[in-house]
Amino acid sequence: MSLDNIVIGSGIGGLTAAALLSRYGKRVLVCESHAIAGGAAHSFHRRGFEFDSGPSFYCGLGNQRPSLNPLRQVLDILGESLPTIPYDPLGHYHFPEGTFPVYSNLERYREAVAEITPQGAKELAQFEKRLLELYAGLQNIPILALRSDWQVIPILIGRYLPALLKLLPQLGTIQSSVGEVMDKTVRDPWVRRLIDLECFLLSGLKARGTIAPEVAFMLGERSRAGVEYPVGGSGAIVNALVQGLECWGGKLRLNAHVEQILVAGGQAVGVRLRQGEVIEAPIIISNATIWDTYTKLLRAEDLPASYRQQSLATPAVDSFMHLHLGIRAEGLEELTGHHVVVHDAHQDITAPGNTCMISIPSVWDAHLAPLGHHVVHAYTLEPYHGWQRDEGYQEKKKLRSQSLFQALERVIPDIRERIVLELIGTPLTHSHYLRRYQGTYGPAIAAGKGTFPNCQTPIRGLYRVGDSTMPGIGVPAVAASGILCANTLSGR
Template sequence: MVQSYKQKPDLQERYDSIIIGSGMGSLTTAAILAKEGQKVLVLERHYTAGGFTHVFKRKGYEWDVGIHYIGEVQRSNSILKKLFDYVSNGNLKWADMGDVYDRIIIGDTSYDLVKGVQNFKDKLVGYFPDERQAINDYVNLVFSVNKSSKNFYLNKALSPLISAIIGRFMRKPYQNYADKTTYEVLRTLTNNEELIKVLTGQYGDYGLPPKQSSFPMHASVARHYFSGGSFPIGGSSQIVETIDPVIEAAGGTILVNAEVDEIVVKNNIATGVRMKDGTVFYAKKIISGAGIMTTYKKLLPKASVVKHRLDNQLKKIEPSVAHSCLYIGLNGSPQELKLPKTNFWIYPEKGDHDSIVEKYLANTDEEFPVVYISFPSAKDPDWSNRYPGKSTIDIITLVPYEEFEPWNDSRWKKRGQEYEAKKEKIALRLLEELYKQLPHLRDKVDYYELSTPLTTQHFVNYEKGEIYGLDHSPKRFRQKFLKPRTPIKNFYLTGQDIVTAGVGAALFSGVLTTAAMTGKNILKKVMQST
């Protein structure tokens, strides 16, 4: 049954804009359009809104599915902070994670990544005293690349005519970096493989190890956290909770349990959407935040895909990695259990990231190539008000979709004993990784549940359960079609596929999409807002 995110809505047949999906890109697009006076309908196929920003509850616990930490929101003048304030009317609040946001653990050795650029450099020099020059050069390069990214992305919002005239000049500085892998660039700065392994210890934030990822993707993540990490106070459900009133204020609605069957296209003009139950909603503009692959393969009419050869575009991009997440509930408050706010990134001692991944993909019984441990209940100062005497932990690792492909045709929660046994084996291995780091938690675990790539496929509608949409390889940044405008009139894209992985990028995609739709300088408006 179609229902409103909050209450029984007064549904219209016609809207100014309809947005498919309710992830961060869609919510941002909807809120900005609402502030431009538009009545927007947001359609979410699942029973909960928010995409990777939603939470789920089980057995007296609550887990954040995709938000583990956000950078840049402690700086009041940062684009990201301004944007979050703009789309939530300043109602979304953040808690600082403290000095150490990430701990890179390689074998038995730990390296802390600390907030503040000079602190970050000093700490690394303490670990690698002979690499001072390389570390300074690295930080300077990260800033240079990020500076060049602004024009690269703003070009995506320009009209085709203006982009044809000046687009190449806007893209070129960034693409000079984007054509190189992270490893290629870092090897020009240092030969120290351990330092490279530490500097790229956050590669799980974008999914590709250093010899495969495009350097600007790495640089944007590194830069994103130089000022530290933060967590939404009240949990990531606050993102939808604070954005929904902005959409409603202009007469818009977020609908859940509202699955779109097909985008209605007539004479190459998008005019509406047909729902699974046959209902048709109409709008002047249609936007998909469902990901380019899902949009072109499942939502657009076949005739439109064939006409514009959109399937050829899809051959030029690859889906990103799939993963499993172990959601753990514990008896005891974060304080009682001495849970840190710092994230742990755990890697095998021997080998570089790429060779470790390769070894694991050949045999998933090998050591996990990366284990990420997050302590959301410790990061959220409001947690104990909601769940006294309880705590949660998330543990994420790389799991190829192919491992669970045999159960592709089964239904969520009804996939059978063999599937559950496979999940249990992975869950127990991940629990051991936790106990290695925090042995005192061994008898505190009350409940745990493992998601698989099929879980992600079920909830996010990504074909192979990928976590970050598209791969962030050098090839990806050469694809000019990854932008808001499509060859179909009045039909647009938003979300991480038109920018890069992560909540911050999806947030910024909303700026690009609304700028392309309205022809207005949305970014200027956001930056001038109070």
């Protein structure tokens, strides 16, 4: 069968583009290098425990309609359901001076802040008001209607003129960083640190580097739709997308590592797999990162030199240390699922090891762990450089995972005695299993210092999706990138 599209990689961005294109009637093949689909969002099992390899924080995936989450919108078009479990508070932030519950419900959130700083809570309300005004303007333009080329302009004017006019007063905020909105509204140092932390958790950058619409969407969505976890773990999202893809005639091949994108006369014509097999199609979509696509998958001469150089100069957020644990659960009946631990208030929150993220999804879905146990994932930023599989590797792994164990002790003091299964991952593990350049979280494109590129490339027939394209990092964002690419290609 001849193909219309080959998608390289089954991350959420790749699967979204592939499934939508299949839904639009294209013949699509996804080639995934790994034995498990999903990229950063894949789940894996060990000895009865079902682990999330990366994301576990979602909102707008459940039954509430309309949903503004692009992923939910795609699943709706594909006809796929995804049972979810709502919860609130969405997490606990553990600062050196104490623990703070974070609620999706904005009033409860502000009340909790007011217990620490009454003036800060008032300022936070002003900050949120500005961002929620922006969210209210943006929510009238559904991402499903958009595409990534100039033809978006007549679509916007023809179908969404009133919404565009409503957005006019927000033009200043749309282009701002969260830092600028914060400077205008918040002086309280505690609340400023809280906002920095929330930005960092979202984009990998603090308030000054994070664009205002990203946080406007996060605040708006979590207060409107609440936070929820997919039954079966993050892998359930991947399964729903794969099912949607296959139901509409698309195909997924696992263990199919693409070694090269074939280009002839400035046009992408197919791919060559590691085993030597050549597969042809007039449109190739790469879900590999910008760095992997432009170094490993193309020859240098396939791209204009200056474009290639500029693309490869995109700064990258660090990689991660991971801890995946299976633990005994007795006596932990009050345990909640999400925690963020900041070890040292005098150190930058982005310093490796200082801010540790923890998720224990078996508190929501008990089937993720054997009876009487919990499944734990903790991670923190860690630079890629300096890591190699030499004789000191095991020792370094142990050493660098200590900040994660210490963070977990804030939540479960006797965690070390409870462990029945322990897996430590380093930046090398992360880059190996996710096939990502230096195991990075994604591009560090700071607000005001550049924008994420769109899905087009200088090579005819070659497109890109995923977190190194517009609109950026995170599951909803990469789903949006898949939508923008599929719409651009199908002329919607």
